[in-house]
Amino acid sequence: xxxxxxxxxxxxxxxxxxxxxxELSVCGQNLLDRDVTSKSDPFCVxxxxxxxxxxxxxxxxTAVNNLNPAFSKKFIIDYxxxxxxxxxxxxxxxDKSSTQLYEHDFLGEFSxxxxxxxxxxxxxxxxxxxxxxxAGKGMITIAAQELSDNKVITLSMAGRKLDxxxxxxxxxxxxxxxxxxxxxxxxxxxxxxVIKYTLDPIWKTFTVPLVSLCDxxxxxxxxxxxxxxxDSDGGHDFIGEFQTSVAKMCEAQDAFPLELECINPKKxxxxxxxxxxxxIIVKSCKITRDFSFLDYILGGCQxxxxxxxxxTASNGNPRDPSSLxxxxxxxxxxxxxxxxxxGQIIQDYDSDKMFPALGFGAQLPxxxxxxxxxxxxxxxxxxxCSGVEGIVQAxxxxxxxxxxxxxxNFSPIxxxxxxxxxxxxxxxxxxxxxxxxxxxxxxxxxxxxxxxAVVQASKLPMSIIIVGVGNADFAxxxxxxxxxxxxxxxxxxxAVRDIVQFVPFRDFRNAPKETLAKAVLAxxxxxxxxxxxxxxxxxxxxxxx
Numbered sequence: 001x002x003x004x005x006x007x008x009x010x011x012x013x014x015x016x017x018x019x020x021x022x023e024l025s026v027c028g029q030n031l032l033d034r035d036v037t038s039k040s041d042p043f044c045v046x047x048x049x050x051x052x053x054x055x056x057x058x059x060x061x062t063a064v065n066n067l068n069p070a071f072s073k074k075f076i077i078d079y080x081x082x083x084x085x086x087x088x089x090x091x092x093x094x095d096k097s098s099t100q101l102y103e104h105d106f107l108g109e110f111s112x113x114x115x116x117x118x119x120x121x122x123x124x125x126x127x128x129x130x131x132x133x134x135a136g137k138g139m140i141t142i143a144a145q146e147l148s149d150n151k152v153i154t155l156s157m158a159g160r161k162l163d164x165x166x167x168x169x170x171x172x173x174x175x176x177x178x179x180x181x182x183x184x185x186x187x188x189x190x191x192x193x194v195i196k197y198t199l200d201p202i203w204k205t206f207t208v209p210l211v212s213l214c215d216x217x218x219x220x221x222x223x224x225x226x227x228x229x230x231d232s233d234g235g236h237d238f239i240g241e242f243q244t245s246v247a248k249m250c251e252a253q254d255a256f257p258l259e260l261e262c263i264n265p266k267k268x269x270x271x272x273x274x275x276x277x278x279x280i281i282v283k284s285c286k287i288t289r290d291f292s293f294l295d296y297i298l299g300g301c302q303x304x305x306x307x308x309x310x311x312t313a314s315n316g317n318p319r320d321p322s323s324l325x326x327x328x329x330x331x332x333x334x335x336x337x338x339x340x341x342x343g344q345i346i347q348d349y350d351s352d353k354m355f356p357a358l359g360f361g362a363q364l365p366x367x368x369x370x371x372x373x374x375x376x377x378x379x380x381x382x383x384x385c386s387g388v389e390g391i392v393q394a395x396x397x398x399x400x401x402x403x404x405x406x407x408x409n410f411s412p413i414x415x416x417x418x419x420x421x422x423x424x425x426x427x428x429x430x431x432x433x434x435x436x437x438x439x440x441x442x443x444x445x446x447x448x449x450x451x452x453a454v455v456q457a458s459k460l461p462m463s464i465i466i467v468g469v470g471n472a473d474f475a476x477x478x479x480x481x482x483x484x485x486x487x488x489x490x491x492x493x494x495a496v497r498d499i500v501q502f503v504p505f506r507d508f509r510n511a512p513k514e515t516l517a518k519a520v521l522a523x524x525x526x527x528x529x530x531x532x533x534x535x536x537x538x539x540x541x542x543x544x545x
Contacts, residue, residue, distance in 0.1 A: 020294055021147040022118060024075040026060060028091055030137040031067045031127075034105040039065040040093040042107055044140075046075045049086035062094045076147065077114060079294065082521035083514060084344055085114040089140055091127065108135030110142075115348030118144045121298050121541075146294045151210040153246060154286045157192070158202040158257075162226070162278035163239055163264070171228040173201045173239070175280070178223040179214055186223055189213055199278070210246070210287060218246040218287075224280065226262050240264040240277035252282040291539055293525035296532060299539025301430045303349040303528075304420070307339060307391055308413040309376065310440035312361035312406040315470075318399045324441050324470050325399060334469035334505045336392060338439045341516040342465060343388035346435060354384040357391045358413055363403040370405050373412040407445030410438060414453040414464065421460035429540040430532040434462040435524070441470040444477075448490040454480060455487060458495035463527045465520045466502040477502040497530055498523075 026044050034040050043062040047054040057077070063069035077085070088111045092104040108127025117123055127138035162173055174194045178186035189212050195201035214220045225241040240262035252258035261276040268274050289295075316323030327333055332340075347353050360372040375383030377394040378401075385391040417436045424432040444450050454464065466481075468474040480487060481502040487495040501523050508516040532538075 020079050020292065022077050022079045022114065022294070023145045023147050024077065024117065025071070025143045025145070026075070026089060027068075027070045027141040028107075028127075029068050029124075029139040029141065031069070031091060032093075032107050032136045032138055033067060034093040034095075034107065039067050040105075040107060041065065041095075042067075042069050042091050043094055044071055045090045045092065045101065047088040047090065048077075049088075054088055079114060079118065079146075081115075081293065081525050082345060082518045084517075087112060087114055087117075089142065091138075091140070106130070108138045108140075110140050113348055114144075115345065117142055118294060118297055119349045119351075121300070144298065146292065146298060148292065149209075149211045149216045150290045150292055150295065151216070151287055152207050152290045153210050153213055154205060154207045154284075154288065155249070156203075156205045156283040156285075158200070158281040158283055159226070159262075160200055160279045160281060162199045162201070162228075162262070164199065171199070172196050173198070173226060173228050175203065176225045176227060177213060178225065179220065205284075209290070214246050218250070221245055224260075224262075226278065226280065238264070242280065246285070246287070249282045249285040250287065252285045254284050257284075258282040289538075291529065291532070293529050296430045296433075296528060296539045297349060299430065299541045301349075301528070301539065302351060302432050303346055304432055304434045305343065305346040305350060305355045306413075306417050306434070306436050307343070307355065307357045308410075308436060308438040309335060309357070309359045309395065310361055310408060310438070310442075311359045311402060311404050312408050312442070313404040314406070314408075314472075315404055315441050317404070325404075327396060327399075335439050336395070337513065338437070338467040338469065338505060338516070339391055339395070340388060341513060342437050342467075342520055343391060345517050345521055347388055353387045355387070355391055356383040357385050357394055358383060358416065359398070359402070360410075360413055361404070361406050361408055363405045365401060368403060372409040373416050408440060408442055409446040409449070410440075410444050411446050411449035411453040413438065414450065414457060418453065418457045418460055418462060421457065421462040424461050425535075427537070430461075430537045431540055432461060433528050433531070434460070435465065436462065437465045437467070439467045439469060440477075441468070442472040447476060450480070451487065452489040452491070452493075454500060455489040455493050455495045458487075458497050458499050461528075461531050463499045463501070463524055465524075466500065467516075467520065468502065468504045468506075471506060474502070474504050477504075497527070497534070499527060 028042055031040055031042055041062050041064050044060045046057045048057050058075050060071035060073040088109055090109040091107040092101060093107055094104055096103050108129060110125050110127055122143040124139055124141045127135040127140055129135050159173060172194050175192045176188055177190040179189055181187040190208050192203045210216050214222055221243050223241060223243050226239045228237045228239050242260050242262055244260060249258060260280045262278045262280050264277045315325050318325035320326060324334055357376045359374050359376045364371050364374055376398045377383060385394050417434055421434040466477050468477055480500045501520055503519045
């Protein structure tokens with residue numbers, strides 16, 4: 001998106017992937033009428049591209065005599081942020097009971113990526129015939145929704161006047177929470193910490209997914225068991241229990257706690273004057289939403305993409321086939337491959353697809369001064385390129401007009417993007433997140449300044465992806481990528497979060513091109529969520545819990 005100033009391992013491991021299920025709802029409008037005596041009977045077929053071939057995923061039901069169908073059958077797809085997931089929606093008029101599509105009249109189709117749909121939440125597009133022309137006035141509307149219950153429950157609990165279990169003093173109480181399992185038995189879902197030597201414990205506030213505690217059903221009965229003397233060998237003494245529901249516990253307010261009697265059934269049977277074995281106090285119970293990456297994207301968050309390209313002399317003369325900037329007869333090089341791999345994913349999440357592209361380490365005409373932050377389209381007031389294609393064109397066009405020089409300074413470009421990200425911190429909802437892709441061939445010259453710039457940027461809605469091209473020693477890049485240790489600036493200040501992802505391109509030279517995108521973008525969704533959660537910023541269009 002255009003913005004202006006106003007006064008590691010080869011592949012990521014499973015848990016890093018942003019994988020969740022997305023539900024797609026489809027409607028048609030003004031479909032072609034293929035039936036002579038009545039209106040068309042449309043159904044929709046969803047295809048996904050797999051290795052260059054369209055593979056059918058699912059079909060809707062058939063809407064009888066309807067040119068404006070709203071299909072009740074939903075398409076459910078696994079969403080992978082770091083992949084380009086190409087989809088095709090094809091509509092047919094059912095003429096026979098056959099499952100073969102060629103037996104039915106074609107009403108039009110529409111192709112896009114899943115990223116395009118989720119970034120818009122809802123899209124309406126023209127249906128096209130096989131020859132690329134519009135299918136009459138036919139339109140298709142596709143709406144996306146994440147299929148996940150991301151509500152969490154936060155509980156603050158205490159106890160009062162608990163039964164003694166120890167003849168020689170006070171005991172060590174803790175709570176266990178159970179829900180009914182499918183087999184009818186109680187299933188443990190949470191255990192609090194042990195509070196030592198007290199009959200009036202106050203447990204730490206804790207948060208669990210609502211679906212874990214009660215399967216998302218606030219009226220479902222859950223069981224809370226009080227125990228004492230938690231031993232390392234697993235032996236502990238039962239003190240009492242009670243049953244309640246999340247709806248009941250939610251009656252507790254900060255000023256009006258809810259008190260529940262803890263009952264020991266054996267004691268209750270034996271003692272006539274038995275009251276309880278203590279009181280459990282629900283001090284507060286709140287249900288909130290634990291927003292996911294897709295919540296922020298569906299809510300309207302834009303990913304603001306900037307490219308920084310290394311034009312230092314160590315890359316070699318771009319006219320020499322040994323140069324890293326040499327564009328081969330196939331029209332590509334490692335710089336272009338990295339731009340395509342990352343850009344084709346990110347561009348779906350930016351509505352106007354205008355991306356600043358900056359260079360560093362080159363001498364520029366007419367005075368041939370070295371610049372570490374210049375627009376590769378040579379328009380400093382408007383450095384934006386239209387889509388990834390625009391970046392590629394500007395890159396190719398600028399090569400003959402600059403002199404590769406040095407040194408390799410990262411901090412000016414990091415600080416450039418950070419200035420815009422700092423402006424975005426004024427937002428009251430999660431509307432913008434900035435991504436800087438730096439492609440470089442070598443060792444950083446301004447390491448102290450770069451470390452400081454990254455530490456300051458870690459406080460902003462911003463991530464940095466570094467792709468190392470060529471065969472240089474990239475140890476310094478690994479140092480910036482704080483996967484194994486916390487990054488510190490030269491003053492000792494720590495980064496508040498890890499925002500750098502580094503990968504060497506050489507690890508992917510012989511791999512399918514999709515694997516580079518997966519590796520460099522795998523951590524991005526959790527970085528986005530981590531920032532907005534830390535700032536307590538909800539998605540722009542978030543619904544209350």
